[in-house]
Amino acid sequence: MATLGAPTKKHKVTIIGSGNWGSTIAKIVAENTKEHPELFQEEVQMWVYEEDVMVPKDSKHYDSSKGESPQKLTSIINTYHENVKYLPNIALPKNIVANPSVVDAAKGSSILVFNLPHQFIGRISKQLEGNILPYARGISCIKGVNVTESEISLFSEWIGEGLGIYCGALSGANIANEIAQEKWCETTIAYDPPPIDSRVATPTGPSPSASRVNLTITPADEEHRDVLGRISKTKLKALPSEYPPLDHATFKTLFYRPYFHVRMVSDVAGVSLGGALKNIVALAAGFVDGRGWGDNAKAAVMRVGLLEMVKFGKEFFGQTVHTGTFTEESCGVADLITSCSGGRNFRCAKMAVERGVSVDEVEAKELNGQKLQGTSTAKEVNSFLKARGLEAEYPLFTAVLDILEGRNTVDDIPALLARADDD
Amino acid sequence: MATLGAPTKKHKVTIIGSGNWGSTIAKIVAENTKEHPELFQEEVQMWVYEEDVMVPKDSKHYDSSKGESPQKLTSIINTYHENVKYLPNIALPKNIVANPSVVDAAKGSSILVFNLPHQFIGRISKQLEGNILPYARGISCIKGVNVTESEISLFSEWIGEGLGIYCGALSGANIANEIAQEKWCETTIAYDPPPIDSRVATPTGPSPSASRVNLTITPADEEHRDVLGRISKTKLKALPSEYPPLDHATFKTLFYRPYFHVRMVSDVAGVSLGGALKNIVALAAGFVDGRGWGDNAKAAVMRVGLLEMVKFGKEFFGQTVHTGTFTEESCGVADLITSCSGGRNFRCAKMAVERGVSVDEVEAKELNGQKLQGTSTAKEVNSFLKARGLEAEYPLFTAVLDILEGRNTVDDIPALLARADDD
Numbered sequence: 001m002a003t004l005g006a007p008t009k010k011h012k013v014t015i016i017g018s019g020n021w022g023s024t025i026a027k028i029v030a031e032n033t034k035e036h037p038e039l040f041q042e043e044v045q046m047w048v049y050e051e052d053v054m055v056p057k058d059s060k061h062y063d064s065s066k067g068e069s070p071q072k073l074t075s076i077i078n079t080y081h082e083n084v085k086y087l088p089n090i091a092l093p094k095n096i097v098a099n100p101s102v103v104d105a106a107k108g109s110s111i112l113v114f115n116l117p118h119q120f121i122g123r124i125s126k127q128l129e130g131n132i133l134p135y136a137r138g139i140s141c142i143k144g145v146n147v148t149e150s151e152i153s154l155f156s157e158w159i160g161e162g163l164g165i166y167c168g169a170l171s172g173a174n175i176a177n178e179i180a181q182e183k184w185c186e187t188t189i190a191y192d193p194p195p196i197d198s199r200v201a202t203p204t205g206p207s208p209s210a211s212r213v214n215l216t217i218t219p220a221d222e223e224h225r226d227v228l229g230r231i232s233k234t235k236l237k238a239l240p241s242e243y244p245p246l247d248h249a250t251f252k253t254l255f256y257r258p259y260f261h262v263r264m265v266s267d268v269a270g271v272s273l274g275g276a277l278k279n280i281v282a283l284a285a286g287f288v289d290g291r292g293w294g295d296n297a298k299a300a301v302m303r304v305g306l307l308e309m310v311k312f313g314k315e316f317f318g319q320t321v322h323t324g325t326f327t328e329e330s331c332g333v334a335d336l337i338t339s340c341s342g343g344r345n346f347r348c349a350k351m352a353v354e355r356g357v358s359v360d361e362v363e364a365k366e367l368n369g370q371k372l373q374g375t376s377t378a379k380e381v382n383s384f385l386k387a388r389g390l391e392a393e394y395p396l397f398t399a400v401l402d403i404l405e406g407r408n409t410v411d412d413i414p415a416l417l418a419r420a421d422d423d
Numbered sequence: 424m425a426t427l428g429a430p431t432k433k434h435k436v437t438i439i440g441s442g443n444w445g446s447t448i449a450k451i452v453a454e455n456t457k458e459h460p461e462l463f464q465e466e467v468q469m470w471v472y473e474e475d476v477m478v479p480k481d482s483k484h485y486d487s488s489k490g491e492s493p494q495k496l497t498s499i500i501n502t503y504h505e506n507v508k509y510l511p512n513i514a515l516p517k518n519i520v521a522n523p524s525v526v527d528a529a530k531g532s533s534i535l536v537f538n539l540p541h542q543f544i545g546r547i548s549k550q551l552e553g554n555i556l557p558y559a560r561g562i563s564c565i566k567g568v569n570v571t572e573s574e575i576s577l578f579s580e581w582i583g584e585g586l587g588i589y590c591g592a593l594s595g596a597n598i599a600n601e602i603a604q605e606k607w608c609e610t611t612i613a614y615d616p617p618p619i620d621s622r623v624a625t626p627t628g629p630s631p632s633a634s635r636v637n638l639t640i641t642p643a644d645e646e647h648r649d650v651l652g653r654i655s656k657t658k659l660k661a662l663p664s665e666y667p668p669l670d671h672a673t674f675k676t677l678f679y680r681p682y683f684h685v686r687m688v689s690d691v692a693g694v695s696l697g698g699a700l701k702n703i704v705a706l707a708a709g710f711v712d713g714r715g716w717g718d719n720a721k722a723a724v725m726r727v728g729l730l731e732m733v734k735f736g737k738e739f740f741g742q743t744v745h746t747g748t749f750t751e752e753s754c755g756v757a758d759l760i761t762s763c764s765g766g767r768n769f770r771c772a773k774m775a776v777e778r779g780v781s782v783d784e785v786e787a788k789e790l791n792g793q794k795l796q797g798t799s800t801a802k803e804v805n806s807f808l809k810a811r812g813l814e815a816e817y818p819l820f821t822a823v824l825d826i827l828e829g830r831n832t833v834d835d836i837p838a839l840l841a842r843a844d845d846d
Binding site: 172173174175178179183184185186258259261288292293294295296297298299300302303304306307323324327328329330333334335337338341342413414415417418 | 595596597598601602606607608609681682684711715716717718719720721722723725726727729730746747751752753756757758760761764765836837838840841
């Protein structure tokens with residue numbers, strides 16, 4: 001089946017989503033498809049949730065002759081090459097084509113990049129099911145994981161299982177607006193399809209001994225997945241040999257920019273968990289900072305939190321999770337540092353302690369109806385741990401919820417963490 | 424030789440040094456010797472570099488009837504139980520005895536805690552040589568390492584070899600004044616004496632497979648040490664069996680407080696290197712922050728820097744160094760976070776970029792004659808790497824020196840670090 005000749009087909013790339021982060025990722029990808037015609041078709045399709053938008057008066061695209069009449073967001077993007085609503089004042093490459101139909105946008109694409117609010121995943125997957133190339137591969141840029149009392153699932157798994165394709169994950173210390181302005185930062189991409197696709201086992205791909213992601217059922221995994229009550233049933237289709245291989249090197253080429261450095265890893269669960277669990281730790285950092293304990297104490301809760309993130313990953317995703325994903329990659333330690341510097345969870349927790357009020361009060365007063373991710377993640381993770389009798393094994397995660405719910409105060413943190421020092 | 428009976432002797436502890444950090448550590452240790460009479464003699468000797476001191480007028484110990492006459496610092500400490508000069512307004516435990524003679528202070532002590540400016544190590548070691556218990560053990564709280572073009576040496580090694588004893592190391596995200604006020608933080612203690620002392624191989628001690636510190640010469644180490652041009656010749660004396668064992672548990676008991684959490688490790692080199700190399704990274708973080716690139720970029724240089732710290736440790740201290748010492752302990756990632764939040768190196772580098780002047784200029788203008796550790800460490804580490812042709816393997820460390828010396832600017836950092844992204 002494999003041919004040794006040069007690939008005759010090029011990858012078509014579709015971005016599913018066009019918000020602040022989706023438009024930024026589309027910009028990056030479109031710059032790279034243009035620079036690498038040996039691998040990719042130049043045109044990048046971007047699915048846009050269609051809406052009527054007024055070009056803001058302060059936009060350079062505002063045309064007084066058209067007055068106040070709203071226009072379609074896709075038409076604005078395709079005319080002005082700018083997403084005036086969600087990523088204003090950033091020029092998008094002309095090879096991005098905004099498309100209001102997700103089915104049409106994804107048609108014939110071998111690479112699907114998912115970058116939309118997680119609430120949309122179910123609906124969009126239903127629309128795409130059966131309408132995509134069966135051998136397509138996905139990358140999810142959606143931060144967070146789904147945690148309920150009974151299970152934790154990764155958005156990349158959800159997408160992959162819904163569409164019957166393999167889906168990796170991208171996460172890092174990435175604030176979309178800064179990247180759109182080409183301020184330098186890094187990210188981590190996890191991609192490790194099961195060996196069904198023989199093209200992956202090239203020297204540039206992940207080694208066969210690298211962590212297996214959740215679509216492969218090894219005996220150890222099987223037992224583990226049983227505990228969590230879900231076993232993937234996806235059967236993957238091999239990428240036809242006419243395409244350039246979809247390996248680490250190809251994905252790095254698709255996402256790497258001089259201002260957006262990329263490290264490829266194989267640990268999809270670790271990459272996904274980092275972006276969710278860090279929000280709990282950021283609340284703890286805010287509590288300690290608000291209490292006036294200084295930078296040492298803040299660094300201490302961050303360190304303890306980082307290790308609880310590792311422990312959580314290893315305990316519930318087993319062999320597939322590597323310590324280094326949390327302690328050495330952008331999706332782990334760097335994202336945690338950023339969130340504990342000026343992130344929303346950090347700031348609200350800090351204000352709550354300084355003002356002597358609850359985090360919920362600060363949230364209601366300061367966030368204009370937006371919700372903190374850390375508080376809901378702390379709750380969900382706690383229910384999940386409680387259902388397994390493991391709360392005490394995660395003293396920082398547990399302390400954060402107990403402080404949020406008034407059973408403890410920040411002053412209890414040192415004593416609550418005493419056991420975390422055990423060698 | 425070993426007896427199974429209860430120990431009949433108790434450890435006497437001496438603190439060598441009484442500055443800001445030395446007095447803080449003396450407070451911690453004296454609180455613990457009092458609480459643990461089963462292990463330690465209550466009285467803690469503290470060597471004080473004697474000087475004539477005026478009690479400040481705003482001190483509660485200022486006695487207008489004594490007027491302006493200076494008093495001996497040892498006498499002030501022993502009378503008022505406060506180091507009015509170096510740790511003012513902090514009550515010291517009454518079981519600390521300030522002693523102007525280092526030989527007398529260390530006499531009969533089985534535990535020596537070194538906490539003095541590194542410039543004093545040579546002189547003090549000479550005075551102590553032959554005047555201490557031959558089976559004493561040391562802990563160095565002195566931050567940093569000695570780097571020259573030809574070698575890197577640890578202060579703990581220097582002390583240990585000078586006195587013919589084993590010496591471990593304590594380092595962490597530890598600002599003395601905050602700890603003295605009992606604001607919570609953490610630290611890391613590395614202690615792993617070679618197996619000559621049979622008492623160490625208790626179940627609570629480090630496992631035999633744990634990293635060996637530099638006093639033990641294994642074949643691999645021997646080759647390695649040859650490269651660095653130094654081989655330890657220390658012959659250790661076993662601790663008499665009348666004493667409680669000097670293992671991880673005992674040292675943890677000596678240093679752990681509710682406000683000062685301790686993790687014990689075996690990697691002395693890693694613990695010592697963290698406190699030195701972080702200063703180079705803090706300069707890089709300051710450059711990037713001063714350039715206005717935001718928290719993502721700052722977290723990115725910290726992450727890259729942390730991995731260069733690991734690489735440096737492994738390359739020059741081989742098997743004895745663990746990645747986790749840098750990425751998981753207070754002496755590594757937490758100390759780095761603190762230094763990159765508000766540390767002096769970070770602040771001066773940031774100001775330099777903001778003002779468009781050199782770091783040397785900021786140093787001269789802002790630091791009142793004090794010197795930045797990061798700039799000298801960057802220079803020393805670079806000469807060491809250059810002498811081995813390894814500069815290019817450490818792109819961040821090298822970039823920092825090149826920016827300090829005007830060969831590059833902060834804008835070059837992303838391109839200079841591009842190779843750090845290689846998988």
